[in-house]
Amino acid sequence: MNIALIIAGGSGQRMHREIPKQFLNVRGKPVIVYTLEAFQQHPNIDRIVVVCIEGWETILEAYCRQYKITKLEGIVKGGENGQASIRNGVMYIASRHADDDLILVHDAIRPMVSHDIISDCIRVAKQYGNAVTVIPCMEAILRTKDGNVSDAQVLRSELMRTQTPQAATVKCLAEAHREAMARGITASIATCTLLIELGQTVHFSFGSEKNIKITTGDDLDIFKALLAVEEEGE
Secondary structure, three states, X not given: OEEEEEEEOOOOHHHOXXXXXXXXXXXXXXXXXXXXXXXXXXXXXXXXXXXXXXXXXXXXXXXXXXXXXXXXXXXXXXXXXXXXXXXXXXXXXXXXXXXXXXXXXXXXXXXXXXXXXXXXXXXXXXXXXXXXXXXXXOOOEEEXXXXXXXXXXXXXXXXEEEEEEEEEEHHHHHHHHHHHHHHOOOOOOOHHHHHHHOOOOOOEEEOOOXXXXXXXXXXXXXXXXXXXXXXXXX
């Protein structure tokens, strides 16, 4: 079984809006609904679990009914940071599913995730035990100590930009989060970084420049533009 774990626990402070960014309406539909629909419509996703910011659970339930997100299995309370939110979702899933089932951890604010990205993440995770969606780094990267000057570069050929979904088995992720707690690792920024901090090797699946993460107003404008292009092509 493949379970999508959608992380919608953030408050969206960088957007400078009262409404969390995952619940902002774009072209008459909340951002999180676009994300949920991508997993709802994928034939190899069996269940969806959402980690939701406190106070928005009832609204999320209403949206799931309105937009017929029938794969929704549960809504879990968010944690104090991203790692804690993911842990809450993983442990909820671990209490209900088999060790060898697959969890795909995905940001609610990546609404343009495609069918092919989800499929390749599942494929790689089933083959190697985990999968991290990535894209190549195309920009020149400079190393700096003070944020003002640089005298060193980082070879972009050695870099990959991570996205979501990031997948692993229920057993792998549950054990990773238990070990992290035991070792005092509490602020890892992503599933892939947590696995690496714990000494594991992660495997790449393919992503896309279109699989944007909406964190700023500029990102929101790009999302609107991508939707407009899609609608023109229909």
